[in-house]
Every structure is written in C-alpha cells, then in structure tokens.
Amino acid sequence: MTSPVLAAPRPVREPARDEGSGGWSAGFSVAIDESEPVFAGHYPDFPIFPGVCVMECVRRAAEAAKPPESGELRLAAVESSRFLAAVRPGDELAIELSWSPRGEGWRCSARVATGRGQAASVRLRYRREAEA
Amino acid sequence: MITCEGVRAALPHRYPMLLVDRVVEMGNEGIRAVKAVTLNEPWYARLGPQATRGDLAYPDFLLIESWTQTAGILAKRLAGEAADGQVMLFGSMSGIEFHRQVFPGDTVEQHARLERAVNDTMIFEGDSRVGGEPVLTIGRITMAFRPGERLNPAHAGPAAG
Numbered sequence: 075m076t077s078p079v080l081a082a083p084r085p086v087r088e089p090a091r092d093e094g095s096g097g098w099s100a101g102f103s104v105a106i107d108e109s110e111p112v113f114a115g116h117y118p119d120f121p122i123f124p125g126v127c128v129m130e131c132v133r134r135a136a137e138a139a140k141p142p143e144s145g146e147l148r149l150a151a152v153e154s155s156r157f158l159a160a161v162r163p164g165d166e167l168a169i170e171l172s173w174s175p176r177g178e179g180w181r182c183s184a185r186v187a188t189g190r191g192q193a194a195s196v197r198l199r200y201r202r203e204a205e206a
Numbered sequence: 207m208i209t210c211e212g213v214r215a216a217l218p219h220r221y222p223m224l225l226v227d228r229v230v231e232m233g234n235e236g237i238r239a240v241k242a243v244t245l246n247e248p249w250y251a252r253l254g255p256q257a258t259r260g261d262l263a264y265p266d267f268l269l270i271e272s273w274t275q276t277a278g279i280l281a282k283r284l285a286g287e288a289a290d291g292q293v294m295l296f297g298s299m300s301g302i303e304f305h306r307q308v309f310p311g312d313t314v315e316q317h318a319r320l321e322r323a324v325n326d327t328m329i330f331e332g333d334s335r336v337g338g339e340p341v342l343t344i345g346r347i348t349m350a351f352r353p354g355e356r357l358n359p360a361h362a363g364p365a366a367g
Contacts, residue, residue, distance in 0.1 A: 115220035152302035
C-alpha cells in the first residue's frame with residue numbers, strides 16, 4: 075500500500091522485549107516537513123497534519139518494528155485513536171510503541187507527542203496473515 | 207443530492223485531501239456519499255514502473271478520512287450557523303474494522319449515521335461499502351467544531367485531527 079505521508083519514521087530506540095508480558099516496545103521519530111503534500115489541502119492557508127496521517131505515521135513505525143515471532147501481520151482494526159492537540163508543519167513526532175500479543179494476533183499501542191506535549195494515542199490491532 | 211460543487215462548498219478540504227465526490231442522500235440522521243477511487247490518485251504518483259496490486263491498494267486510513275468528511279458534511283448541516291467560521295475536527299474514534307482493501311476502479315459508498323449529539327460534539331457510526339459489500343466498519347467517531355484560534359499551539363484544544 076502506498077502512503078499519503080512522505081516522511082519515514084526514524085528509529086530512536088531499538089525494539090526491546092519485555093520478558094514479563096511477552097510484548098515489545100520501541101521508539102521512533104518522524105519529522106513533519108512543511109512540504110508534506112497533504113498540507114496543500116488540509117487546509118489551504120491553515121495547515122494541520124490530518125489525524126489519519128498521524129495514525130499513518132504510527133502504522134509505519136509499528137510495521138517497521140514488528141515482533142520477530144509475529145509472522146506475517148495484517149492490519150485488522152483501529153481499536154481506538156484520540157487526538158489531543160494539533161500537529162503542524164515543522165513538528166517532530168515522538169512515537170512510543172508497545173506491541174502485545176492478543177489472542178490470535180497482536181495489538182500495537184502508541185503514544186505520540188510533539189515538542190508541545192502529547193498529541194495523540196492510537197491503538198491498532200493486527201491479525202496473523204494465513205500462511206500461503 | 208449534493209453534487210461535486212456543493213461538496214466543495216461544504217468542506218474546507220482541498221486537493222489532495224478532498225475525498226468525497228458526491229452526496230447521494232442526506233437526512234437529519236444519516237448521509238450517504240460516494241468516493242470513486244482511480245489510478246490517478248496522487249498517492250500513486252511515486253510508484254515505479256513495477257507497481258504490485260498491493261502497492262495500488264487505496265490507503266486504509268484515507269478511507270477513514272473520506273468517511274469522516276462524509277459525516278462532516280452532515281455535521282455541518284446539523285450545526286447550521288453555529289459552524290460558521292469554525293474548523294471541524296475529529297477528536298476520537300474507536301471500533302474501526304477493515305474487511306478488505308479498496309482498489310482503483312472501486313466506487314466507495316460511505317454510510318454515516320448520527321448516533322448522538324452532546325453540546326458541540328457529534329458522534330457518528332456507519333460503514334463503507336463497495337458494490338454493497340462492507341469494506342470498513344466505523345464503530346464511532348466523535349467530531350467537534352472549534353474556532354480556528356483554539357488550534358493555535360498556545361491554546362491547544364481537546365480535538366485536533
């Protein structure tokens with residue numbers, strides 16, 4: 075799938091396993107440049123990075139740090155997302171991810187902050203892709 | 207019922223983020239709109255000569271954006287004059303399930319229903335369908351109108367999508 079966001083998440087904290095829960099956590103940073111194409115239309119003269127694009131950054135970070143034992147995963151659901159503050163051109167998103175096993179699949183919970191504080195929280199659910 | 211020029215007048219979104227083509231039906235409690243997906247979507251511009259089918263799947267989260275814009279057209283109508291000069295933002299969502307991917311050539315029909323309204327916040331639910339089959343289920347999305355100045359970093363409001 076192609077992405078509406080140009081910026082790629084940059085790892086700032088390598089995935090680490092939490093022995094207690096069997097989950098994994100990792101940290102990423104995404105620089106939201108004013109040249110992101112979505113700003114032209116969201117909104118003209120009033121650029122706000124769309125909430126769905128914040129979710130897209132989380133998704134790309136999550137998929138760059140999949141638990142090694144998870145196998146092929148496919149996004150099944152957005153369990154929840156909350157948007158707390160606007161993200162603007164020039165912001166640097168700090169994304170803290172945590173993957174946890176959930177039934178047959180995995181859940182990835184993320185907290186997203188800018189330099190001004192927390193901006194969003196996102197919870198994605200992935201299901202294991204059937205072996206071909 | 208609302209043609210493309212009416213959609214463009216109702217929403218502040220512009221290219222490449224205006225993701226509703228036409229409203230087919232709108233009442234006080236629900237709205238149905240269409241978004242046609244084509245090979246000319248701007249997101250495909252950077253694909254090389256060997257794009258796979260997977261590369262051409264329409265971005266999942268833009269399907270949510272298109273659905274939300276559909277709900278936003280109804281929200282604006284229900285808010286009436288109270289929405290003048292305000293920016294519509296979504297504050298939260300939950301229970302969004304993806305059933306299958308959408309591809310160029312698909313016409314997505316967005317179905318949004320008002321679940322309830324509390325003060326200046328509206329809660330919508332519904333689904334997205336292609337050829338009558340559900341591709342996306344929306345458990346709930348909350349939306350609110352906020353004055354533009356509230357979005358100033360110094361006065362960050364509770365909703366910001």
